[in-house]
Amino acid sequence: ARKKLTKLKRTPAVTIDGTPVALLANIEFPDDCTAALENGATGIGLFRSEFLFMGRSGNVSRIPGEEEQFEAYKKAVTLMKGRPVTIRTLDIGADKPIGTPESSTLNPALGRRAIRYCLAEPELFLVQLRAILRASAFGPVKLLVPMLVHAFEIDQTLALIEQAKTQLREANRKFDENIKVGAMVEVPAAILGLPMFTSRLDFISIGTNDLIQYTLAIDRVDPEVAYLYNPLHPAILSMLSMTIWAADKAGIPVSVCGEVAGDPHLTRLLLGMGLREFSMHPAQLLNVKQEVLSSDLKILKPKVENILALVEEEAIEKAVHDLQLDDM
Ligand code: PEP
Ligand code: MG
Secondary structure, eight states: OHHHHHTTTTSOOBOTTSOBOEEEEEESSTTHHHHHHHTTOSSEEEEEGGGGGBOTTSSBOOOOOHHHHHHHHHHHHHHTTTSOEEEEOOOOBTTBOOSSGGGGSSOGGGSSOTHHHHHHSHHHHHHHHHHHHHHGGGSOEEEEEOSOOSHHHHHHHHHHHHHHHHHHHHTTOOOOTTOEEEEEEOSHHHHHTHHHHHTTOSEEEEOHHHHHHHHHTOOTTOGGGGGGOOTTSHHHHHHHHHHHHHHHHHTOOEEEOSGGGGOGGGHHHHHHHTOOEEEEOGGGHHHHHHHHHTOOHHHHHHHHHHHHTOOOHHHHHHHHHHHHHOOO
16 A cells, blocks of 8 residues: 555645645654655645754753754755745743753643743744744745734734844845744634734644643643543534634635644545645655545535534544545
8 A cells, every 4th residue: 555655746635626735744853854755745834843952851951053943944945945844933841841940840731831931032032033034035934833822922923023034134134024924723712712813923723732632631641641632522623623714714824733634534524624734744644645635525515514513522433434434
């Protein structure tokens, strides 16, 4: 089956009814772009920049300077040869510990993580923003910001991006003046308050790993509650379909970059909800493409609407399973 899949590498991801679907890769290091391209990625949907900051212990303890970060981002942009590269700003804390005493608070997932940390350390954040902006002179780059919840956090972030741009102009550095800025939507409050995001930003990306953690109140790295981690909980399906619908209505591109996007058993469900952009581990790209190629949206849509009306996890699981079996 693997051999047949590799043949799909250059096949455009289009549904039977002719709808194009973007299949992008999640990466941790610039060199991962090779695997992304080998599996036919049409861009990078999530570059987890925090991996550049991690030491051998797996803690975020190494602070690369502007030049080192710039070289890493530029390398990814260059390797992708004109395809878009979405770089997420530092997402540390919780499951990616900072390696300082404050990272051992009782509830790190609810603590000063991700954008909260960056807004508290604006000098560190500006270094990263300048490095990302400078890389945007070498190909299409998008800036993605994790864990935003409040409008003032979005506004502070946008103000810091403007400040980084001013600093670069003063230093005669080139960058994309119109760089697109988007938010990870990964907290229920962001979904229930989505207009705060769609009115300020260029795109959104749903982080289902954290969204499931925060919606179902289960630590995503705690094996004792792993049995409760279910992307097919009706609350999660509501969140996903609500977000995709609201983003469409606002005219803002929306993608999913959590693990859900790379699960071929969920591809048809997401397509039926209206999702047209998936970002995943490179190893999943061709499996998901195969699902896209064999799906007909005209048939899928009403079926997925019926699934969204179901309220029992078991019934949803069965219906999603049956969706897979349909020959379209
Ligand atoms: C997510 O939360 O779904 C996500 C894509 O980001 P991370 O897994 O890095 O938290
Ligand atoms: Mg996340």
